[in-house]
Amino acid sequence: MSVEVHIAGVGTTKFGVLPGHTLQSLAVEAARAALADSKIPADKIGWVLVGNFVGGIMTGQELLGPIVAADLGLSNVAAIKVEAACASSSAAVRIGHDLVRAGAEEAVLVVGVERLTGAPREALTSAMTAAIDQGTEGGSGLTFPAFWGLVMARHMHLYGTTREQVAAVTVKNRQFGITNPLAQYQKAITLEQVMTSPPIADPILRFDCCPGTDGAAAVVLASKSLAQKYGSPSVRVAASVLVNGPVRITDYKDITTHDGTVNAARRAYEAAGVGPQDIDVAELHDCFSIAEIVDSEDLGFFAKGDGGPAVTRPASERNTKVVINPSGGLLSKGHPTGATGCGQIYEIAMQLRGRHPNQVAQARWGLTHNGGGTAAAVTVHILEALK
Amino acid sequence: MSVEVHIAGVGTTKFGVLPGHTLQSLAVEAARAALADSKIPADKIGWVLVGNFVGGIMTGQELLGPIVAADLGLSNVAAIKVEAACASSSAAVRIGHDLVRAGAEEAVLVVGVERLTGAPREALTSAMTAAIDQGTEGGSGLTFPAFWGLVMARHMHLYGTTREQVAAVTVKNRQFGITNPLAQYQKAITLEQVMTSPPIADPILRFDCCPGTDGAAAVVLASKSLAQKYGSPSVRVAASVLVNGPVRITDYKDITTHDGTVNAARRAYEAAGVGPQDIDVAELHDCFSIAEIVDSEDLGFFAKGDGGPAVTRPASERNTKVVINPSGGLLSKGHPTGATGCGQIYEIAMQLRGRHPNQVAQARWGLTHNGGGTAAAVTVHILEALK
Numbered sequence: 001m002s003v004e005v006h007i008a009g010v011g012t013t014k015f016g017v018l019p020g021h022t023l024q025s026l027a028v029e030a031a032r033a034a035l036a037d038s039k040i041p042a043d044k045i046g047w048v049l050v051g052n053f054v055g056g057i058m059t060g061q062e063l064l065g066p067i068v069a070a071d072l073g074l075s076n077v078a079a080i081k082v083e084a085a086c087a088s089s090s091a092a093v094r095i096g097h098d099l100v101r102a103g104a105e106e107a108v109l110v111v112g113v114e115r116l117t118g119a120p121r122e123a124l125t126s127a128m129t130a131a132i133d134q135g136t137e138g139g140s141g142l143t144f145p146a147f148w149g150l151v152m153a154r155h156m157h158l159y160g161t162t163r164e165q166v167a168a169v170t171v172k173n174r175q176f177g178i179t180n181p182l183a184q185y186q187k188a189i190t191l192e193q194v195m196t197s198p199p200i201a202d203p204i205l206r207f208d209c210c211p212g213t214d215g216a217a218a219v220v221l222a223s224k225s226l227a228q229k230y231g232s233p234s235v236r237v238a239a240s241v242l243v244n245g246p247v248r249i250t251d252y253k254d255i256t257t258h259d260g261t262v263n264a265a266r267r268a269y270e271a272a273g274v275g276p277q278d279i280d281v282a283e284l285h286d287c288f289s290i291a292e293i294v295d296s297e298d299l300g301f302f303a304k305g306d307g308g309p310a311v312t313r314p315a316s317e318r319n320t321k322v323v324i325n326p327s328g329g330l331l332s333k334g335h336p337t338g339a340t341g342c343g344q345i346y347e348i349a350m351q352l353r354g355r356h357p358n359q360v361a362q363a364r365w366g367l368t369h370n371g372g373g374t375a376a377a378v379t380v381h382i383l384e385a386l387k
Numbered sequence: 388m389s390v391e392v393h394i395a396g397v398g399t400t401k402f403g404v405l406p407g408h409t410l411q412s413l414a415v416e417a418a419r420a421a422l423a424d425s426k427i428p429a430d431k432i433g434w435v436l437v438g439n440f441v442g443g444i445m446t447g448q449e450l451l452g453p454i455v456a457a458d459l460g461l462s463n464v465a466a467i468k469v470e471a472a473c474a475s476s477s478a479a480v481r482i483g484h485d486l487v488r489a490g491a492e493e494a495v496l497v498v499g500v501e502r503l504t505g506a507p508r509e510a511l512t513s514a515m516t517a518a519i520d521q522g523t524e525g526g527s528g529l530t531f532p533a534f535w536g537l538v539m540a541r542h543m544h545l546y547g548t549t550r551e552q553v554a555a556v557t558v559k560n561r562q563f564g565i566t567n568p569l570a571q572y573q574k575a576i577t578l579e580q581v582m583t584s585p586p587i588a589d590p591i592l593r594f595d596c597c598p599g600t601d602g603a604a605a606v607v608l609a610s611k612s613l614a615q616k617y618g619s620p621s622v623r624v625a626a627s628v629l630v631n632g633p634v635r636i637t638d639y640k641d642i643t644t645h646d647g648t649v650n651a652a653r654r655a656y657e658a659a660g661v662g663p664q665d666i667d668v669a670e671l672h673d674c675f676s677i678a679e680i681v682d683s684e685d686l687g688f689f690a691k692g693d694g695g696p697a698v699t700r701p702a703s704e705r706n707t708k709v710v711i712n713p714s715g716g717l718l719s720k721g722h723p724t725g726a727t728g729c730g731q732i733y734e735i736a737m738q739l740r741g742r743h744p745n746q747v748a749q750a751r752w753g754l755t756h757n758g759g760g761t762a763a764a765v766t767v768h769i770l771e772a773l774k
Contacts, residue, residue, distance in 0.1 A: 062517035066763035102489030130449035
């Protein structure tokens with residue numbers, strides 16, 4: 001006997017460059033919005049789970065669980081920080097989901113937060129490598145642009161994916177960002193602008209990379225009965241999966257197929273009783289433009305190797321109806337690492353409630369995919385609109 | 388209907404100055420020992436929860452969940468880092484407990500780990516302040532020796548606690564450490580040595596302070612039925628509580644009474660159906676000698692203000708039978724912050740299995756108390772020996 005879990009409320013800050021804000025001020029702003037949205041009284045909250053990746057390294061602040069709980073006026077709750085690199089807050093959602101589903105809690109608050117701007121660029125690149133094994137490849141100087149550069153070169157080699165197809169991901173997601181008021185970048189970009197941007201880690205160019213972003217997002221997870229009691233604007237959690245994957249390039253059999261994503265997707269579809277063909281709208285972890293292509297294949301939206309051509313294929317010629325990253329994705333909405341997972345769930349919840357600025361018509365099934373490290377921690381959530 | 392939760396196995400490294408070891412090598416050593424001790428096959432593990440506080444700040448390594456899982460050969464598990472300052476790994480035990488108790492998982496691995504030596508002393512003191520709100524008191528220069536110095540001065544003022552009584556905590560715990568092979572300090576200290584040690588933060592002297600330590604400890608939590616199936620050397624978890632408390636001095640009504648500890652203890656005793664008078668052996672969070680006195684009062688072992696005189700009171704004149712910190716405590720065994728919570732559970736599990744080097748005779752009920760920040764995250768676990 002398991003309890004039906006709802007996303008009972010969501011909240012967020014603007015994503016972008018937010019000087020004058022702190023981890024705690026951002027987290028509290030998003031959390032208050034989510035609690036208000038859910039209509040569930042704060043005293044029903046049993047756990048406060050704060051997803052955050054590099055708050056310690058970038059700002060010197062840990063203990064975010066109790067600090068955020070205290071600033072929300074919550075006492076006598078269990079409050080912790082959850083870290084799984086760029087998948088921190090969606091991993092925290094998995095814990096919250098499991099506690100509610102098993103009947104251990106009626107309502108759980110999850111907040112994701114990060115501050116990445118204001119420090120020198122090299123400090124950010126260095127902080128991000130905290131998600132690479134420092135005893136092996138991190139110590140050898142591997143960075144994430146370099147990791148994804150290797151993935152992209154190999155994908156082009158194996159499948160004939162073109163530079164233009166990869167660049168088209170950025171063009172598409174920037175277009176979506178224009179009309180998402182939460183997005184860091186709200187300006188179109190041309191294929192030529194992407195293609196002529198400076199090299200970062202060959203073949204990756206500057207506009208293949210998402211920005212480092214400040215922001216927070218929050219979700220209230222609750223049992224169906226509690227959500228119904230308070231009239232929460234719920235969506236149903238059909239699947240919440242977190243799995244580990246390879247933590248080193250050398251552990252990959254094929255760097256263009258990410259086992260973490262494949263395994264998380266398989267388990268999520270099985271739990272939800274749907275397949276990739278049923279998903280109407282998805283937010284994928286496009287930390288680099290090539291990542292969206294790899295992820296869209298590993299999630300089963302396209303066959304392996306078809307993700308590149310699929311980016312610009314007209315909807316009428318697709319076998320799938322899914323709209324990918326209508327928020328603008330990490331490439332345009334921005335990537336406040338620890339907040340990204342909850343931010344994706346915010347976006348999909350709004351789609352399934354029919355209230356998104358880039359609304360996908362008749363969206364019933366939504367999916368989020370969030371990855372940490374070398375797809376070393378991967379979450380997939382499948383959400384369903386309530387009738 | 389809730390499942391009976393067992394500590395099915397425990398493992399640890401030596402605590403101390405461990406150059407040449409990394410967070411991952413220490414964590415994997417402790418985790419392997421706990422898995423072997425439990426006799427439960429690794430493929431029964433659903434979650435890997437790594438408790439760690441300042442790994443990011445001190446070593447630049449995050450993503451410890453997936454890294455430790457991978458190095459243990461575990462794939463397709465949910466793996467995260469849990470942070471709640473010095474209570475990180477006991478907070479992780481609370482999650483594991485709740486997942487098993489609610490029937491969401493049959494077995495969960497919790498590992499606590501920290502590396503604190505090898506960096507300059509000021510780097511360590513600075514890293515520890517990550518558990519103080521940097522927006523307020525941390526930014527004003529508060530450190531943990533200063534916090535506990537204020538607590539000690541106030542306790543002496545309100546209750547007449549003497550300098551010698553506080554120093555006697557260190558003398559007692561160092562005495563226990565001599566015969567605990569896991570302890571960082573295995574050498575007696577005299578009252579005079581404590582009293583004449585250099586001032587750190589008045590009235591706290593050097594030997595009132597625990598050391599910063601390297602080490603890891605791990606526990607396997609499992610359902611009673613799984614533990615019995617594999618013949619695990621179990622102890623029963625009678626209560627697992629994590630609560631938040633004040634995150635600033637200014638939020639305290641009385642700095643000598645720690646609401647987090649009081650609330651956690653109340654809930655733990657209620658859940659276990661026992662009181663402080665029933666506890667045979669306890670491991671308390673004596674990060675400073677005065678902390679053991681405050682904690683022993685807030686846990687109900689002694690009346691408020693009686694904790695000082697109680698330290699040297701002969702057993703025959705006590706109303707309580709509890710033996711406090713027979714491991715040597717943080718003052719002698721050492722304080723690898725993120726590992727301390729699991730280390731305490733290791734110690735109590737060994738007591739309740741009758742296998743501790745400083746064995747408390749006929750120990751049936753054991754308690755651990757672990758605090759993070761300004762008692763901002765507090766766990767209390769009550770464990771019972773199986774017949």
